[in-house]
Amino acid sequence: MERDVEVLSVPFGLGAGVSGSEHGPEAVVAENLLHRLRASGRRVRHRIIEADGGAVRSKRSSAVFGAPAPVDRSGDSGGKPGDAGCAFRSGANGGPEGMKHEAEVLAINMLLAKETAEAAKQGRFPLVIGGDHSIAIGSLAGLASHYRKLGVIWFDAHADLNTELTSPSGNMHGIPLAVGLNRSRLKLADVWRGAMPLRPERMAIVAARDIDPGEKELIREAGIRLFAMKEIRERGIERVMLEALHIAGNGADGVHFSFDIDSVDPLEAPGTGTPVPEGLTSHEAYAAFGVLRRAGRITSMDAVEVNPLLDGRGGRTAKLAAKLIVSLFK
Numbered sequence: 001m002e003r004d005v006e007v008l009s010v011p012f013g014l015g016a017g018v019s020g021s022e023h024g025p026e027a028v029v030a031e032n033l034l035h036r037l038r039a040s041g042r043r044v045r046h047r048i049i050e051a052d053g054g055a056v057r058s059k060r061s062s063a064v065f066g067a068p069a070p071v072d073r074s075g076d077s078g079g080k081p082g083d084a085g086c087a088f089r090s091g092a093n094g095g096p097e098g099m100k101h102e103a104e105v106l107a108i109n110m111l112l113a114k115e116t117a118e119a120a121k122q123g124r125f126p127l128v129i130g131g132d133h134s135i136a137i138g139s140l141a142g143l144a145s146h147y148r149k150l151g152v153i154w155f156d157a158h159a160d161l162n163t164e165l166t167s168p169s170g171n172m173h174g175i176p177l178a179v180g181l182n183r184s185r186l187k188l189a190d191v192w193r194g195a196m197p198l199r200p201e202r203m204a205i206v207a208a209r210d211i212d213p214g215e216k217e218l219i220r221e222a223g224i225r226l227f228a229m230k231e232i233r234e235r236g237i238e239r240v241m242l243e244a245l246h247i248a249g250n251g252a253d254g255v256h257f258s259f260d261i262d263s264v265d266p267l268e269a270p271g272t273g274t275p276v277p278e279g280l281t282s283h284e285a286y287a288a289f290g291v292l293r294r295a296g297r298i299t300s301m302d303a304v305e306v307n308p309l310l311d312g313r314g315g316r317t318a319k320l321a322a323k324l325i326v327s328l329f330k
């Protein structure tokens, strides 16, 4: 039986270094998303998850902490230790480890975790539309309380495996997968009680090509399977996806698909805050989604990091994201 879809819009962007991803859900849903999902024969329900009546979404650090506005880091993958930008690490903008907007990220994710846990429990398919990728913390926390053996397929130009100690940027969207593994100071169960930490053996990262030193070390040490662009080009995305499914689905009672739009090449998906060249073509992305749809193993999904403010006129990145999402269901 096809599951009903619970679309959870999360207009939250404070986990990213640049603003705009908080407008992602509106732009993606505006592409007739709900109607197109219903046309796939599913029952679809849509809810918007906001902390603080939504006030938090527009507040950046100056307003929240009374501290100076963040300096321009010219994309948040910069700021290697020793850079001037690293003043952030101990600056007034972050928490104890220099992470930015940690309290807001925790608050929104506690709300979201409740929703993904409840939807999964009711047998629905939680489809979380972000927002920056820090909201995957809440998705994972809720899902990992219902599914005791959750597998994860992580589509991303990045590994999102930094911890509060290794993050070069202080941006919370760089750490969600480390939180899922309970490798960070913030633990999955702090977000939603009863959440089981993810197992690295049931994790596959696809299309990552901008990985920080601390993340590389964690990938190596934990033995996480990473499908780099080189391997994708050599073997083809279909074969890679079958193996990714095999890994994530191994003994799993649920498989979460976390889709960061920056996995796709910026030539085709420019509307995102941390673009990295040499990514997937849209054709490869469709092929990947096709493999996932046919396998029928995916039980929940995030679609994150669409930034309409960087998308130019026409909103091609939001359009692509919506089309890809729909292709997972029909």
Ligand SMILES: NC(=[NH2+])NCCC[C@H](N)C(=O)O
Pocket (backbone or CB within 6 Å): 076, 077, 132, 133, 134, 158, 159, 160, 162, 167, 168, 169, 170, 171, 173, 174, 175, 210, 212, 260, 262, 274, 305
């Ligand atoms: N979800 C994302 N787009 N994450 C980008 C992370 C970039 C970089 N690795 C950092 O930790 O800041």
Ligand SMILES: [Mn+2]
Pocket (backbone or CB within 6 Å): 133, 156, 158, 160, 173, 260
């Ligand atoms: Mn990401």
Ligand SMILES: [Mn+2]
Pocket (backbone or CB within 6 Å): 156, 157, 158, 260, 262, 263, 274, 305
């Ligand atoms: Mn990314």
